Amino acid sequence: MSEYYNLEKMIIDFANESGPAGGEFFAAKYALKELEKYMPASVDALGNVIGEKSGEGPHILLDAHIDQVGMIVTSIDDGGFIKFDKCGGMDIRVLAAHEVIVWGKQPVFGVIVSTPPHLAKKDDEKKAKDFDELAVDIGMSKEKASEILSAGDRITLKSSHKKLLGNQICGPAFDDRAGAAAILRCLEILESHSYNCRLSVMFSVQEETGGSGAKTGGYSANAEESIVVDVSFAMAPDMPKEKCGEIGKGPMIGISPTLDSGMFSKLKKIAKANNIPCQCEVMGGRTGTNADEIQTSGNGTKTALLSIPLKNMHSGVEIIDLQDVENLAELLAAYIMKGDA
Amino acid sequence: MINQLKSLCALSGVSGREENVRNYIISQISGFAEYNVDALGNLIVFKKGADIPKNKIMIASHMDEVGLIVTYITDDGYLKFDTIGGIDTRVILGRKVYIGEDGIPGVIGIKPVHVLKDEEKAIIPDLDNLFIDIGALNKEDAEKYINPGDFAIFDSDFTEFGDGFIKARALDDRAGCAVLIEMIKSELHYDSYFVFTVQEEVGLRGAKTAAFSVAPDYAIVVETTTAADISGVSKEKQVCRLGDGAVISFMDRSTVYNRSLYDRAFDLAEKYKIKAQVKTYIAGGNDAGAIHSSGAGVRTLTVSLPCRYLHSPSCVICKSDIDEVYKMVKILAEEFANA
Numbered sequence: 220m221s222e223y224y225n226l227e228k229m230i231i232d233f234a235n236e237s238g239p240a241g242g243e244f245f246a247a248k249y250a251l252k253e254l255e256k257y258m259p260a261s262v263d264a265l266g267n268v269i270g271e272k273s274g275e276g277p278h279i280l281l282d283a284h285i286d287q288v289g290m291i292v293t294s295i296d297d298g299g300f301i302k303f304d305k306c307g308g309m310d311i312r313v314l315a316a317h318e319v320i321v322w323g324k325q326p327v328f329g330v331i332v333s334t335p336p337h338l339a340k341k342d343d344e345k346k347a348k349d350f351d352e353l354a355v356d357i358g359m360s361k362e363k364a365s366e367i368l369s370a371g372d373r374i375t376l377k378s379s380h381k382k383l384l385g386n387q388i389c390g391p392a393f394d395d396r397a398g399a400a401a402i403l404r405c406l407e408i409l410e411s412h413s414y415n416c417r418l419s420v421m422f423s424v425q426e427e428t429g430g431s432g433a434k435t436g437g438y439s440a441n442a443e444e445s446i447v448v449d450v451s452f453a454m455a456p457d458m459p460k461e462k463c464g465e466i467g468k469g470p471m472i473g474i475s476p477t478l479d480s481g482m483f484s485k486l487k488k489i490a491k492a493n494n495i496p497c498q499c500e501v502m503g504g505r506t507g508t509n510a511d512e513i514q515t516s517g518n519g520t521k522t523a524l525l526s527i528p529l530k531n532m533h534s535g536v537e538i539i540d541l542q543d544v545e546n547l548a549e550l551l552a553a554y555i556m557k558g559d560a
Numbered sequence: 561m562i563n564q565l566k567s568l569c570a571l572s573g574v575s576g577r578e579e580n581v582r583n584y585i586i587s588q589i590s591g592f593a594e595y596n597v598d599a600l601g602n603l604i605v606f607k608k609g610a611d612i613p614k615n616k617i618m619i620a621s622h623m624d625e626v627g628l629i630v631t632y633i634t635d636d637g638y639l640k641f642d643t644i645g646g647i648d649t650r651v652i653l654g655r656k657v658y659i660g661e662d663g664i665p666g667v668i669g670i671k672p673v674h675v676l677k678d679e680e681k682a683i684i685p686d687l688d689n690l691f692i693d694i695g696a697l698n699k700e701d702a703e704k705y706i707n708p709g710d711f712a713i714f715d716s717d718f719t720e721f722g723d724g725f726i727k728a729r730a731l732d733d734r735a736g737c738a739v740l741i742e743m744i745k746s747e748l749h750y751d752s753y754f755v756f757t758v759q760e761e762v763g764l765r766g767a768k769t770a771a772f773s774v775a776p777d778y779a780i781v782v783e784t785t786t787a788a789d790i791s792g793v794s795k796e797k798q799v800c801r802l803g804d805g806a807v808i809s810f811m812d813r814s815t816v817y818n819r820s821l822y823d824r825a826f827d828l829a830e831k832y833k834i835k836a837q838v839k840t841y842i843a844g845g846n847d848a849g850a851i852h853s854s855g856a857g858v859r860t861l862t863v864s865l866p867c868r869y870l871h872s873p874s875c876v877i878c879k880s881d882i883d884e885v886y887k888m889v890k891i892l893a894e895e896f897a898n899a
Contacts, residue, residue, distance in 0.1 A: 300791035310673040312684060313654035316872035318716070318727070328721040330874045332790040336648055337843035338797055344648055347682045354791035356868065356876065358722015379715070381656060381665040383695030384705070389656065389667050456638055456691055457671045467697075507674070530693065532672035534654030538693065 223386055223541035226404055229253075230544065231380045231388070233403075234396040237322060239289025239373035240307045240428040246285040250399060250422040257406040258420065267436040268422040276415035279555060280442035280520070281405070282433060282509050283398035283449065284426030287391070288533045290350075290374035292321065299361045300354035301329065303374055307427030312347040313534050318377040319355055323368035328377070329355040378535030386541040387466065393537040395426065397527050397544055398448040404548035405555070414556045426509050433509035437516030444482060444521045446551065447510040450539070451500055451526035464528035467540040469496030470547035473524030475506055477514055482523035489553045495546050500526055525550065561738050561882050564588070565726070566718045568734035572658070574627030574644045574711045575762040581623040585737060585756055589744045593754070602770040603756040609748035613897030618753040618776035618858075619743070619889065620767060620847050621736030621783070622760035625729070626871050628657060628712040630692070637696030639666065639706060642687070645761030649684050651872040656715035657692060664705050666694040666712070714873035724879045725802070731875040733760070735865045736782035739886050746890075750897040760847050764814065767847035771854035778821075778896035779860045781848040782889055784877065785809070785839060787866035797841060800866040802877065805835025805884035807864040811842050814849025821861040821896070828891050835884045839864070859896070863888050 221227065233253075238246030243266055250268040254260040260270030268285070288307035295301055301321060305311075316333035320326045332354050336344070355374065357364060380390030399422050406420070419440045423432035426449075437445065451471050454463040464471040472486050490497040505511045506524055514522040525547055530538040573581035582603050586595065593607035603623070626645030633639055639659070654670040669691055673681060692712065696702035716729035740754050753774045758766035771779065789801040800807045808825045810817055829836035852860035865885050868876040 296791050298789075298791055302791070308673055310654075310670070311682060312650075312673075313670060315648075316651040316869045316874045318719075318874055328719060328727070330727055330869060330876055332792070333648070333651055333869045333872055334790070334793065335786045335788055335799075335843075335870060336646065337786060337799070337841065338788055338793065339648075344650060345684050345686075347650060347684055349682065352792060356722075356790060358725035358876070358878075360723070363723065378656065381715075383665055383667075383693070384701065385695055385697065387695035389665070389695075452672060452675065455669050455671070455693070456634065456636065457669070457685070457689060459675065462675060531654055531667065531670050532674065534670050534672075536654050536656055536667035536670075538667065538695065 223545060226545055227388060227541055229403065230397050230400040233400050234380060234390060234392040237375055238286050239375050240286040240425050242322060242373040243286050243424045250285050253403050254420060263436060263439060265432050265435050266424040267432045269436055270420045272418045274415055274417040276417060277444060278417040278442045280419040280421060280440045280445040281402050282421045282423055282445060282447045282513060283402050284395045284509055285399050285422045286424050286427050287394065288427050292368060292370050292372040292374065294370060295361055295364050295368065296354065297361055299359045299364045300356055301368060302354050304350050306373060308533055310533050311349060314353055319374050320377050321355060321357065321368055322373045325367060327357050327367055329357040332356050376535040383538065387538055388541065389536045389538045391535045391537065393529060393539050394450045394532055397539050398450060401448055401544045401547045405551040408548060408552040409555060412556055416555060418555065423509060430509055430512035433512040434516055437513035441517050442520050445513045446523045446525060447508055447513060448525050449508040450529035452532065453528035453530045455530050464498045464500060466528045466530060467542060468498050470543060470550055471498050471500040471526040471528060473500045473502060473506060473526065475502035476504055477506060478510060478524055479521035482521055486523060486550065486554060489557060490550050493553050495550045497550065561742050562879060564741055565735060565738040568737055569718050569728040569730050572713045573623055573625055574713060575624040575759045577711050578623040578758045585741060588741050593744050598769060598773060600766050600769050601758040602766045604770060604773060605744060605754040607744050607748055607752050607754065609750040609752060611750055613750035615777035615897055615899060617893050617897050618755060618774045618779045619740060619893060620755045620757055620779060620781050620851060621740050622733045622757045622847055623737060624758055624761050626761050630659065630706060630708050630710045632708060633699050633702045633706060635699050637698045637702040639692040641692055647871055649687055655873055657712040658715060659706060659712040660710035664694055666692040669693045716873040725876055726879060727874050727876050729873055731867055731877050732784040732870055735784050735877060735882060739782050739889060742886060743890060749894050752893060757847055764847050764850035767850040768854065771851040771858060775855050776858055779851045779858045780889055780892055781846055781851065781860065781862040782885065783846045783862055783864040784867035784870065785864035786844055786870045787868050790868060799841040799843065800837055800839050802866050802868060803880060804837040805881055806888040807837055807839045807866055809839040809862045812845050813843060814845025815852050815860065817861055818859045821859055824895060825861060825892060828895060829888060832891055834887045836888060
């Protein structure tokens with residue numbers, strides 16, 4: 220059994236719960252059940268799962284989003300094929316002949332159509348088809364499809380999770396179920412330690428469609444400090460080095476004009492003092508994460524960003540290293556224990 | 561036949577590495593027929609029937625499938641690869657693969673859409689720029705598990721869905737193999753040869769030597785053929801349709817078929833109430849290309865199962881078409897034996 224067996228199981232179980240933006244029902248149900256093990260929790264108007272544990276010290280909010288990129292049904296054509304648009308930053312280049320689940324009255328298996336090469340014009344192979352040229356083949360007539368599916372149903376990429384070499388795993392929805400799992404792991408670590416701060420945890424919805432969940436949840440929490448846990452780009456052969464962390468080299472601590480520099484320094488210092496490997500992620504402005512929304516919600520909150528390096532973002536084969544998730548959880552826990560220091 | 565097909569699709573057998581498929585087929589037909597394996601790896605089967613036919617009949621399906629082959633391991637431990645057979649780069653980005661005999665999992669990496677310039681967002685990268693990521697730390701780490709020349713297949717389970725449809729890898733042409741196995745296990749009217757060929761996807765190489773050895777008078781190739789009966793494709797470009805039965809070709813890119821055999825197929829389909837359809841677009845090729853021009857020439861016909869998304873990880877067929885293909889091939893074999 221691997222060193223990270225329990226963590227791996229939690230991440231994969233969490234990632235297996237469907238949660239396309241605005242349709243996070245299954246992922247939220249899982250998040251609520253897990254969060255309630257550590258603190259009272261509830262679901263707000265937009266669907267955010269929010270928990271709070273009282274304390275004398277400063278109020279800290281931990282956030283990770285539980286939605287994932289997906290697609291949304293727009294209509295069913297006469298042949299029973301399901302037309303769709305994107306729901307979040309879906310990458311059209313991975314869609315041809317990809318397996319999907321359409322979340323209707325019941326989950327329906329399908330394959331996104333792919334035009335065979337004999338119908339391709341010169342250079343067609345170099346260009347991915349756009350959403351309006353694609354459809355899902357569910358092997359049903361229009362009548363039958365209409366009984367189970369309707370416009371507004373979400374679609375997710377179907378892809379199983381697999382272990383790669385070392386401590387790396389691949390599969391869909393690690394963005395950002397791995398981040399949410401890191402927070403749960405942090406809460407587990409904190410169970411056997413004492414800390415003084417008042418702790419809020421938010422598993423937020425609709426990050427992939429613009430961060431509405433974080434905006435409203437951040438307002439409700441009204442914390443003094445917020446730490447957003449997300450994923451960020453890991454180095455790969457085709458990636459620009461300056462935009463990437465390295466997989467397996469520890470959590471990435473964000474530094475940017477919008478992030479609080481004091482929290483950045485403290486996180487770095489705590490990582491060093493506790494021998495937790497970490498790397499810096501430098502951004503020139505907005506971070507493209509919930510940190511952007513939470514920072515300016517209500518009367519504002521000091522915000523930090525911790526990211527798990529991840530390859531192949533928004534595909535069905537996102538790759539993370541379990542060690543990075545564990546290290547991120549330990550860094551978070553150490554920060555919270557020092558929250559009143 | 562569906563269970564047989566499921567077992568066949570679970571096996572890896574890219575061109576040149578068909579041994580798993582061949583061994584499985586041998587296990588299925590042992591006791592029902594005589595067989596031998598030729599120098600290239602073709603499985604050549606002779607099945608006694610009740611009577612000796614006037615003409616020597618050969619029925620062929622290929623065992624191999626399209627896939628990938630590892631060509632090089634980079635210093636960072638990524639695997640460069642080439643395709644085995646015709647694979648559209650559009651259907652391999654961001655997919656999981658299993659490499660070599662041990663099935664080491666890997667993924668075909670894709671640069672995240674976030675870091676692309678707007679004009680790059682619909683552009684499919686060249687095969688040369690793609691790589692497989694197995695999570696190796698570096699070249700030495702990767703070399704513990706992978707060697708150049710290792711093959712890879714796509715991760716795709718056998719899934720039944722919708723109203724009688726199947727999605728799987730390698731349906732091309734394990735569906736044909738399933739039909740042949742079923743025939744070999746059945747009672748035949750006439751002595752017949754069955755060949756399970758190798759290396760169809762890399763240029764019909766196995767069929768060439770198998771046809772030479774058997775030297776038949778008539779041949780029937782049992783295949784899958786591309787079906788484009790999908791959203792957004794006009795009727796005249798759909799080639800054939802799932803659920804409309806056995807597809808009979810008058811011409812493809814490898815063969816101009818014998819017209820009287822083609823006509824005979826539709827006469828018989830009508831007589832025996834078998835669902836059959838015309839392949840209405842000239843595209844693709846198959847073992848018939850090597851077989852019809854073998855020796856002094858072989859009268860050849862192809863009977864195919866319509867298959868959507870051919871050569872992708874997610875091929876789709878309709879279950880009812882398998883039975884129609886089986887009935888069609890069996891009747892045609894008897895007809896040609898006595899023609």
